[in-house]
Amino acid sequence: MRPHEIFAAMSPERAEAVLGSLAKQSPALFLQAVHAAAAAMNSRPQYLMKQPFAKRVTAVRRALSRVAAGAVAEEILAVYFLECRKELVAEWLDLIGLEHEEGVLKQSNPPPPPEAELNEHVGIFRTAADDPDRELLLQAFAAQTSIEWPALSALLEG
Numbered sequence: 001m002r003p004h005e006i007f008a009a010m011s012p013e014r015a016e017a018v019l020g021s022l023a024k025q026s027p028a029l030f031l032q033a034v035h036a037a038a039a040a041m042n043s044r045p046q047y048l049m050k051q052p053f054a055k056r057v058t059a060v061r062r063a064l065s066r067v068a069a070g071a072v073a074e075e076i077l078a079v080y081f082l083e084c085r086k087e088l089v090a091e092w093l094d095l096i097g098l099e100h101e102e103g104v105l106k107q108s109n110p111p112p113p114p115e116a117e118l119n120e121h122v123g124i125f126r127t128a129a130d131d132p133d134r135e136l137l138l139q140a141f142a143a144q145t146s147i148e149w150p151a152l153s154a155l156l157e158g
Contacts, residue, residue: 001156003073003143006136008065014132015061016054018080023053025083029076030060036072037063077140085133092137096121105146112149122155 007015023030031045034056038045040063048056064073081089082103089103096113099106112118126134142152 001139001143001153002067002070003077003140004065004067004070006077006139006143007061007069007073010061010136012058012061014136016057018136019057019060020053021084022076022080026079029079033060033064033072033076036060036069039063040066040069074144077136077143081133081137081140085137088131088133088137091128092125092141095125109146109148112151115151118149118151119155122152 001009010018019030019033022033034048035045037056037059038048041048041059048059051059063069064076086103090100093100093103093105096118098110113121122138125138128134138152138156141147142149142156
């Protein structure tokens with residue numbers, strides 16, 4: 001699943017929760033997302049900023065669901081997890097044994113762990129707590145351009 005597909009599959013309630021956290025923790029990036037949504041709607045960002053938050057979220061989600069918004073969608077997901085859910089990112093990276101500093105990988109394009117280990121780690125991570133961000137993190141991690149782990153993508157789609 002690519003970053004834009006993650007937003008396309010996201011429920012309106014989940015999008016509001018994710019983008020609401022992002023608006024509080026990283027208002028500049030949320031504003032960038034609103035500008036992208038306004039451009040996709042052929043309207044002015046000021047118009048969208050005057051709308052109720054739920055309507056802004058709907059517009060942003062719709063804009064980020066487009067193929068052309070893939071890079072912005074990837075950035076939004078990365079910042080959401082690094083700014084709003086850093087502890088969850090660190091837990092995942094520690095579990096799979098990737099070196100990081102506060103959730104930021106030390107190595108670009110890290111090699112995947114062996115498939116059997118990856119399957120086990122994904123299972124452990126998914127069941128560790130009842131948190132919808134766990135599945136979202138796995139999807140966002142697999143969707144990064146620097147992560148080419150076909151086994152993880154296949155596991156998440158299956």
